[in-house]
Amino acid sequence: MRSLLPFVLLALGVLVAAEPTLSPYTLHERRSAVPEGWAWHDKHDADAVVPLRFALTQNNIADIEKHLMDISHPDSPNYGQHWTAGKVLQTFAPNDDTVAAVRMWLLENGVDGERIRVTPTKGWVEAKVTVAEAERLLQTEYHVYNHEASGTKTLLIVVLITGTPPACDSYHLPAHIQPHVDFVTPTVHFDAVIAPRDTSDDGSARTIGQPNHGVYPKTTGTVGTLFQELEHCDQQITPVCLRALYGLVYSPLAASKNSYGIVEYTPQAYVQSDLEMFAQNFSSDLAGASPQVVSIDGGEVQTTYKGFGYNGESNLDLQYGMSLVTAKQPVTLYQTGDMIEGASFNNFLDAIDGSYCSFEGGDDPTQDAAYPDPNAGGYTGKEDCGTVKPANVISTSYGYNEADLTPAYTARQCAEYAKLGLMGVTVLYSSGDYGVAGNGGLCLNADGSQSSSGTRFNPTFPGSCPYVTSVGATQVNPNSTVLEPEGACEQVIYSGGGFSNHFALPAYQKAAVDSYFANHNPPYSGAVYNNSRTSRGLPDLSANGANYVVAIDGAFSLVFGTSASSPVVGAILTLVNDARLAVGKKPIGFVNPTIYSDAFGGAFNDITSGGNQGCGTAGFTAVPGWDPVTGLGTPNFPQLVAKWLLLP
Structure with a gap:
């Protein structure tokens, strides 16, 4: 998806960037504002364990629009020649070099192999690490935010601004790893669906299907x-x-x-x-x-x-x-x-x-x-x-x-x-x-x-x-x-x-x-x-x-x-x-x-x-x-x- 991100406009201060610097680490993803309804709560416990997930870049994503136009534009000789699910998977699967690079970087930084999992389709790598390890790997700090209406908490990383609540979320990756990773979670992504609910609440799931949430009649x-x-x-x-x-x-x-x-x-x-x-x-x-x-x-x-x-x-x-x-x-x-x-x-x-x-x-x-x-x-x-x-x-x-x-x-x-x-x-x-x-x-x-x-x-x-x-x-x-x-x-x-x-x-x-x-x-x-x-x-x-x-x-x-x-x-x-x-x-x-x-x-x-x-x-x-x-x-x-x- 890193190759798809030129298709993503960098606007409103909501930024995904990968500009090379002299530092071995560069900014990978940043969020400029806390979404409506969330408030900073506290610094997160450094010893807590989190599943750090690395979304791996895919092959040929830069060409996905070209492929789609080839079968969807009425002037194309291939109009209507839709792909099978197997062809889609084969075309966009990540390569072995990407998986190996991320896994080796984690091993070199003290995450033993038993804590690293690679999915069978090689789409992502997950590492069970402590918050302290994650902060070191991503050169950032983890904090906890509350969702004010529901009491739900979420774990996010922030750049700490002295004397004020955090206002800018970001994390970094080494320059040699950055081309292999689209994004990392949990990091800057606030809840789009708030779950699970507290069993003491009104009994409804707070999701995209919740009454009066998102687009609704x-x-x-x-x-x-x-x-x-x-x-x-x-x-x-x-x-x-x-x-x-x-x-x-x-x-x-x-x-x-x-x-x-x-x-x-x-x-x-x-x-x-x-x-x-x-x-x-x-x-x-x-x-x-x-x-x-x-x-x-x-x-x-x-x-x-x-x-x-x-x-x-x-x-x-x-x-x-x-x-x-x-x-x-x-x-x-x-x-x-x-x-x-x-x-x-x-x-x-x-x-x-x-x-x-x-x-x-x-x-x-x-x-x-x-x-x-x-x-x-x-x-x-x-x-x-x-x-x-x-x-x-x-x-x-x-x-x-x-x-x-x-x-x-x-x-x-x-x-x-x-x-x-x-x-x-x-x-x-x-x-x-x-x-x-x-x-x-x-x-x-x-x-x-x-x-x-x-x-x-x-x-x-x-x-x-x-x-x-x-x-x-x-x-x-x-x-x-x-x-x-x-x-x-x-x-x-x-x-x-x-x-x-x-x-x-x-x-x-x-x-x-x-x-x-x-x-x-x-x-x-x-x-x-x-x-x-x-x-x-x-x-x-x-x-x-x-x-x-x-x-x-x-x-x-x-x-x-x-x-x-x-x-x-x-x-x-x-x-x-x-x-x-x-x-x-x-x-x-x-x-x-x-x-x-x-x-x-x-x-x-x-x-x-x-x-x-x-x-x-x-x-x-x-x-x-x-x-x-x-x-x-x-x-x-x-x-x-x-x-x-x-x-x-």
Whole structure:
């Protein structure tokens, strides 16, 4: 991944560096600010033992974008020639010299061989060392931080600033070791998921699936009167509205060959009786239907906790995802994480790609759930690793702020989305609901920290990864109909969008972003957002995200968010796959190079009104062509099918 890091922009003082100096040690990774909610506690006990994990650099990662473009760009002679999982593993496996160099360095520094473990796939090296040994190996100091809301503690390393709480996290590696290591844990990486929970708390896992965490839907409450007519789509969105908006008139022909997966994170869970209630009112063909549940790391469709915070997301995703693909197309529900520890995106990725369990160092124990879960009531089985077949299209309505994670962590995960693309999987993520602000309305401060009073735009992740398709939100404007153009969503939520602070502008997006800046240059300086014109823009496309009628705990509620947009786009692309599979062609896989190409001009409904305010600004504005509010626009299903059927 060190070779992938030139693709990571050094911005906001959040830095991964490897500049040679006269010293045998050089700075390897640094974090400029403590994330919101964490506070310095104390110097760590020097005699405590920690599992020091070294993420090893992989072969050929610098070429991963080239490989992906070769099979994903419509002009390539290899379009659609997806790789096998075996070829992916073989191409990117680390070499023996890297493993030997790190292991020898540890031995030379007094770590005996019995305490050093190399994984079978040579993805990472783990050494059981004391804090004092780790400080000497990395030339740093370890401190303990508290998570103020939960009481959870995490071990981090800091540069001690005399007389004040630590404010700058960093560690160093010898110059001859640095090229072999992408990052080390535990070090500068704060918890993205906070686990395990204290058994005395409210009983819910504090993870990406925790209510009101990250990207999540919003509601204005229950609906008194249900509308079934198209003329009311500005007030209530139902499946008939979406079919009219996007020309979605299609009955699956090759469902047995096709697959659509929706990911949920425990304790979020759908309610079968709500699905039945929705079907009776809006999708009669779904009567008696249910998703095909695949449990990952003890994931369960829990019924202990109910309410919008626990059932709103999953009910929304499945009621609309299943309705739009019809009962003919089975939908897989990837229920991820147990009730105690929960899960992160990496835990899900482990399950669908066995090579990822150790790829680039494997999971980060400071961020990702570890299984078996030692806590009472936790999942006692082995961590799922390569046990689940990925669907052709996978939609996820969850997300972090990019600034929640270090560039090394996001780069490693982003490379996995590229690997899934190589294997023919379409990966969709919601772009966020706070406009140019991050989740929770947090913006960036000058030092890279996040707060509600920050003034710098704060993009979301994984939507900022150039190897996923980021989905924003639109609306049927008030007093308008489905026959009129939609606008950017400005009801309850604002479509997440902007420019990454971690990832460079991918080649497939360059023409669109260049055109945007040439014709609609935003009125903000570099102090407000990454205006370098060389960074990844998001979202890629959009779909309606306002006024969804969703059955939740026995009543219908109005729901808003890019949480709705992503499964809708996922359903549409699943039906495009069906049309291709029906004539003997392959799934569409990674779609971004295709949808940005000249060949797909006119395949999206351009959105030219509305904006995505945030961080004390009006944000960006939807304009002709691609924009950082609604991307390329909303899907025109007949055009998409016609154009994709022309490709090999």
